[in-house]
Amino acid sequence: MKVDGKEMRPIWLKKEDDKVEIIDQRMLPHELIIKSLDTVDDAIYAIKEMCVRGAPLIGVTGGFAVFVAVKNSPEGKLDWEYLEKECQKIKSARPTAVNLAWAVDRMVAKLRDAGDSYDAVLDAARDEALVIEEFEVENCRMIGQHGMPLIKKLSDQKGGKTVNLLTHCNAGWLACVEWGTATASMYTAFDNDIDIHVWVDETRPLNQGARLTAWELGKHGIKHTVITDNAGGHIMQHGMVDMVIVGTDRSTHTGDVANKIGTYLKALAAKDNGIPFYVALPSSTFDWVMKDGVKEIPIEERDPDEVRYIQGLLDGKLERVLVPPENSPAKDYAFDVTPSRLVTGFITERGVCGASEEEVKKLFPEKF
Amino acid sequence: MKVDGKEMRPIWLKKEDDKVEIIDQRMLPHELIIKSLDTVDDAIYAIKEMCVRGAPLIGVTGGFAVFVAVKNSPEGKLDWEYLEKECQKIKSARPTAVNLAWAVDRMVAKLRDAGDSYDAVLDAARDEALVIEEFEVENCRMIGQHGMPLIKKLSDQKGGKTVNLLTHCNAGWLACVEWGTATASMYTAFDNDIDIHVWVDETRPLNQGARLTAWELGKHGIKHTVITDNAGGHIMQHGMVDMVIVGTDRSTHTGDVANKIGTYLKALAAKDNGIPFYVALPSSTFDWVMKDGVKEIPIEERDPDEVRYIQGLLDGKLERVLVPPENSPAKDYAFDVTPSRLVTGFITERGVCGASEEEVKKLFPEKF
Numbered sequence: 001m002k003v004d005g006k007e008m009r010p011i012w013l014k015k016e017d018d019k020v021e022i023i024d025q026r027m028l029p030h031e032l033i034i035k036s037l038d039t040v041d042d043a044i045y046a047i048k049e050m051c052v053r054g055a056p057l058i059g060v061t062g063g064f065a066v067f068v069a070v071k072n073s074p075e076g077k078l079d080w081e082y083l084e085k086e087c088q089k090i091k092s093a094r095p096t097a098v099n100l101a102w103a104v105d106r107m108v109a110k111l112r113d114a115g116d117s118y119d120a121v122l123d124a125a126r127d128e129a130l131v132i133e134e135f136e137v138e139n140c141r142m143i144g145q146h147g148m149p150l151i152k153k154l155s156d157q158k159g160g161k162t163v164n165l166l167t168h169c170n171a172g173w174l175a176c177v178e179w180g181t182a183t184a185s186m187y188t189a190f191d192n193d194i195d196i197h198v199w200v201d202e203t204r205p206l207n208q209g210a211r212l213t214a215w216e217l218g219k220h221g222i223k224h225t226v227i228t229d230n231a232g233g234h235i236m237q238h239g240m241v242d243m244v245i246v247g248t249d250r251s252t253h254t255g256d257v258a259n260k261i262g263t264y265l266k267a268l269a270a271k272d273n274g275i276p277f278y279v280a281l282p283s284s285t286f287d288w289v290m291k292d293g294v295k296e297i298p299i300e301e302r303d304p305d306e307v308r309y310i311q312g313l314l315d316g317k318l319e320r321v322l323v324p325p326e327n328s329p330a331k332d333y334a335f336d337v338t339p340s341r342l343v344t345g346f347i348t349e350r351g352v353c354g355a356s357e358e359e360v361k362k363l364f365p366e367k368f
Numbered sequence: 369m370k371v372d373g374k375e376m377r378p379i380w381l382k383k384e385d386d387k388v389e390i391i392d393q394r395m396l397p398h399e400l401i402i403k404s405l406d407t408v409d410d411a412i413y414a415i416k417e418m419c420v421r422g423a424p425l426i427g428v429t430g431g432f433a434v435f436v437a438v439k440n441s442p443e444g445k446l447d448w449e450y451l452e453k454e455c456q457k458i459k460s461a462r463p464t465a466v467n468l469a470w471a472v473d474r475m476v477a478k479l480r481d482a483g484d485s486y487d488a489v490l491d492a493a494r495d496e497a498l499v500i501e502e503f504e505v506e507n508c509r510m511i512g513q514h515g516m517p518l519i520k521k522l523s524d525q526k527g528g529k530t531v532n533l534l535t536h537c538n539a540g541w542l543a544c545v546e547w548g549t550a551t552a553s554m555y556t557a558f559d560n561d562i563d564i565h566v567w568v569d570e571t572r573p574l575n576q577g578a579r580l581t582a583w584e585l586g587k588h589g590i591k592h593t594v595i596t597d598n599a600g601g602h603i604m605q606h607g608m609v610d611m612v613i614v615g616t617d618r619s620t621h622t623g624d625v626a627n628k629i630g631t632y633l634k635a636l637a638a639k640d641n642g643i644p645f646y647v648a649l650p651s652s653t654f655d656w657v658m659k660d661g662v663k664e665i666p667i668e669e670r671d672p673d674e675v676r677y678i679q680g681l682l683d684g685k686l687e688r689v690l691v692p693p694e695n696s697p698a699k700d701y702a703f704d705v706t707p708s709r710l711v712t713g714f715i716t717e718r719g720v721c722g723a724s725e726e727e728v729k730k731l732f733p734e735k736f
Contacts, residue, residue, distance in 0.1 A: 029693035202675070202691065204572060204596040210692035218696050226698040228572040228675055229598050230630025234704035237632070237662060262598025264605070268636040294605060307570070307596055310678045312689025321680025321689055323570065324578035325397035328586050330594040336602035 001173045001187055003032070003219040010057055010174050011064060013130065018071065020064045024051040025174055029215035030313045037061075040069050040086050047093040047100070054175025055249070056136040056282070059099030063129040065090045066107040070125040078118040083111070099284075103132050133177055139282040140179035142349035147185025147245070147280060148192065150352065154242045155194045162223075163189075164242050166199040166232060169260035170212035171247020171280065181280040182247040183216065185347060190222050197223040199241060203260060204229055205306040205332060229262050233269040244270050244277045245347070251279060253286050253367065255340025255355030256293020261333050267342035279338075279355070280347040286360070288367050293337045304330035369541045369555055371400070371587040378425055378542050379432060381498065386439065388432045392419040393542055397583035398681045405429075408437050408454050415461040415468070422543025423617070424504040424650070427467030431497035433458045434475040438493040446486040451479070467652075471500050501545055507650040508547035510717035515553025515613065515648060516560065518720065522610045523562045530591075531557075532610050534567040534600060537628035538580035539615020539648065549648040550615040551584065553715060558590050566592040567609060569600060571628060573674040573700060597630050601637040612638045612645045613715070619647060621654050621735065623708025623723030624661025629701050635710035647706075647723070648715040654728070656735050661705045672698035 001008065011022045024033040026049065035051060037043045043065035046052050052061045069086035073079055091104045107128050114124035154163045171182035179187055189196050198217055203209035210226050217224040227235070235241055244266055250258045257263065257279050270277040290296040307330040309320040324330065343355035353359040361368045369376065379390045392401040394417065403419060405411045411433035414420050420429045437454035441447055459472045475496050482492035522531045539550035547555055557564050566585055571577035578594050585592040595603070603609055612634055618626045625631065625647050638645040658664040675698040677688040692698065711723035721727040729736045 029696075030690075200692075200696075202572070204570070204598055207691050210696075214692045214696040218693055224696065226675060226692045226696050227701075228629065229596070230572055230628075230633065230704075231699070231701050233632040233636070234629060234667065234701050237704070260598075261596065261602060264601040265598065265633040265637060268601070268640055269633060272636055299602065307594060310680060310689065310691070312678060312691045314682070314687055314689045319682055319687065319689055321678065321682045321687055322398075323575050323678070323680045324568075324582045324594045325586055328397075328568075328578075328582040328592065328594050331599070333595075333599050333602050336598075336605070 001178060001216065001220045009177050010052060011060055011133070011177065013064065013126070018126070020068060022046055022052055022061070023174070025053060025212065026051055027318065028174075029211050030318065037064065037068055039072060040065055040089060043068055044089060044093045054170075055097060055099045055285070056176040057174070058094060058097045059103035060133045060136055060177055062090055062100040062103040063107050063132040066104055066111075067125040067129045070111070070122050073118065076118065078116065078121055106132065136176055137178045139349045140173075140176050140181060140184050143181055143280050143282065143347055144179050144184030144188035146349070146351050147278070147347040148188040150243065150276070150278065150347070151185055151189040151194055151196065158242070160195065162195045162197050164197050164199065164240055166201070166235075166241045166244045166266065167213060168201040168209060168246050168263050168266055169203045170208035170216070172213050172216040174212050174216055175247070180216070180247070181282065182245045183213070184280060185245060186217070186222065187220060190220070197225070199232070199235060200224050200226045201229050201232060201262065201266070202226055203262065207310070208260070232266050236269045236273040236275055241275055244275060246279055248279050248281050248285055249335060250287050250297055251281060251285060251346070252290045252293045252297070253288050253360045254291050254293070254357045255343055255360070256297070257338040257343055257355070258293060258297045258299075258335050259338065261336050264336040264338045267338040271342050276344040277342060278345050278347055279343055283348050283350065283364055286364070286367070294339055297337050299336065300334040302332040302334050304332050307332045369546060369584065369588050377545050378420060379428055379501070379545065381432065381494070386494070388436060390414055390420055390429070391542070393421060393580065394419055395686065396542070397579050398686065405432065405436055407440060408433055408457060411436055412457060412461045422538075423465060423467045423653070424544040425542070426462060426465045427471035428501045428504055428545055430458055430468040430471040431475055431500040434472055434479075435493040435497045438479070438490050441486065444486065446484065446489055474500065504544055505546045507717045508541075508544050508549060508552050511549055511648050511650065511715050512547050512552030512556035514717070514719050515646070515715040516556040518611065518644070518646065518715070519553055519557040519562055519564065526610070528563065530563045530565050532565050532567065532608055534569070534603075534609045534612045534634065535581060536569040536577060536614050536631050536634055537571045538576040538584070540581050540584045542580050542584055543615070548584075548615070549650065550613045551581070552648060553613060554585070554590065555588060558588070564590065566590060567600070567603060568592050568594045569597050569630065569634070570594055571630065572597055575678070576628070600634050604637045604641040604643055609643055612643060614647055616647050616649050616653055617703060618655050618665060619649060619653060619714070620658045620661045620665070621656050621728045622659050622661070622725045623711055623728070624665070625706040625711055625723070626661060626665045626667075626703050627706065629704050632704040632706045635706040639710050644712040645710060646713050646715055647711055651716050651718065651732055654732070654735070662707055665705055667704065668702040670700040670702050672700050675700045
């Protein structure tokens with residue numbers, strides 16, 4: 001999407017010198033730092049240290065990492081043993097990231113198909129990394145195409161007055177490649193001259209909303225306001241929200257939605273105030289096995305210091321300050337599950353459907 | 369309540385030298401700083417700069433400020449003109465704080481009654497300030513007495529296993545004098561050997577939960593865990609909360625509850641999971657006129673920088689870090705209103721009642 005009027009992605013291949021570059025998201029929103037992934041170790045570092053984050057983007061970075069591995073083959077020669085080892089290293093950078101293993105395995109299969117010439121394998125690696133990238137872009141673009149009419153309808157109902165959307169965490173292009181998932185409909189609406197304004201939940205503990213979503217939206221020129229996670233209920237009660245759109249880390253095909261901690265509270269408030277609550281996702285995020293998300297989806301507990309310390313800018317430097325008493329324990333639950341009864345619908349690359357097995361089946365019959 | 373085993377209040381009169389001292393709450397939880405209120409200006413500064421905060425404590429501080437005014441009378445002589453002027457100054461330190469004006473007016477009436485001798489007026493001022501202080505203490509003590517059986521019942525139901533409570537913001541002794549309101553039942557239960565654990569919402573934007581409630585509970589020896597405001601729904605969904613108790617800044621006699629922003633979201637989650645949601649308050653916090661809290665109670669909007677900047681400890685110093693992009697706007701709604709249908713009951717100094725006009729009337733018939 002646009003950053004100060006210029007098209008930008010969180011990762012890209014520079015055609016002129018075949019180099020892979022990324023935005024180092026750790027420094028956002030306070031600094032826009034570009035890093036070059038010259039070696040496999042650079043790519044692994046970027047994934048591990050969360051210079052890149054978000055399932056789709058981690059997958060794409062994995063694809064480009066394999067391309068870098070081929071490019072850096074010893075003596076510029078094809079060496080399968082070396083390549084397999086590098087691919088294993090890449091896959092283990094974040095072992096729980098499904099997209100990463102998926103992308104690397106897909107790359108390896110394509111390289112094997114390309115034959116025994118180093119140049120053919122290098123070309124295949126470059127091509128396939130770009131294919132994976134474009135696959136993610138296309139999924140998100142379609143989510144935006146299908147979600148935009150929902151916003152358009154609200155805009156028409158309001159006689160063209162500003163449509164107020166609310167989102168939680170960052171399910172934007174920084175987590176994908178272009179468009180994002182939750183934000184796809186917003187960017188598409190904005191680019192089609194629909195007047196929108198987005199309430200951005202800061203999203204404690206890591207503040208991905210305040211740091212990343214606010215930055216993305218602002219750089220693209222979309223009106224937005226940062227609020228505390230506590231404020232959503234109040235503004236919904238007072239008619240200041242027309243629709244909620246969030247992303248998801250995993251949703252059951254029965255309609256339960258695991259997403260960043262706090263999503264469930266917003267869904268409750270939306271329900272209580274008759275506000276539509278949509279979840280945007282590519283179908284790869286559906287869990288086709290689990291039936292009861294609240295009971296079955298495991299919820300990651302992270303380092304309590306993420307709750308106790310908050311990072312921000314002080315005198316031009318990123319610093320972490322301690323908020324509670326030194327000795328007070330804290331707990332850091334990273335996700336929660338919103339039951340399907342609170343979800344108005346899913347926005348997918350194939351269209352919009354209700355949050356139930358029956359409705360999801362209509363869009364993805366081949367999965368049932 | 370106890371701080372490292374020693375009884376402490378947020379304000380006190382030192383018998384030996386007639387000096388008023390306070391805890392400077394701005395530095396909590398990282399430093400326990402005691403300040404002396406030697407002049408009326410000291411007291412006004414303490415109220416304005418929020419060294420003391422919380423409606424009851426502001427009232428008590430106002431009472432002691434009048435005592436200080438009498439003590440510092442020019443040439444140790446009775447001078448009504450001087451006293452009236454000082455009282456006006458004190459009342460205007462925080463003009464919207466009802467308790468402040470109430471306490472100062474009450475002090476002035478008592479001084480007038482005390483006659484024309486300077487010593488008699490000084491004694492009356494000291495006595496009345498202490499009476500106001502003890503009045504607040506007694507209210508909160510009674511709230512604890514009435515609320516404790518609710519916790520006891522849960523403890524019995526669980527066969528003595530830990531009762532998990534959740535609270536939002538700080539409605540503790542730091543906001544009152546002793547016991548607090550939301551925390552009164554917790555302290556009373558703990559002092560009666562009931563095994564409790566308190567989930568402390570950090571309470572963005574100003575983090576009064578993480579900073580003050582966690583400090584209070586920890587210093588008294590009560591088990592507690594700091595969580596983000598986002599986490600409450602998840603832990604309620606998974607059986608980790610037995611009861612919610614919060615305070616309130618204003619509640620209608622019909623049962624609607626204005627409290628720190630985010631309270632409404634916790635009430636929704638409690639309702640959704642069948643968890644009792646209680647509001648603790650002295651009856652002075654009831655609004656006997658308003659009927660529809662959501663529509664009628666005005667919600668204060670504060671400086672958006674409270675959302676954008678977060679204060680905490682860095683290298684032994686309190687610092688403020690900026691989280692969202694420099695140019696992203698923010699909104700800071702300070703309170704929200706929880707409709708009566710989500711409130712299980714009120715815990716007052718006269719007993720526990722349902723959150724409805726009918727039920728409140730049973731406890732406070734003289735107000736209707």
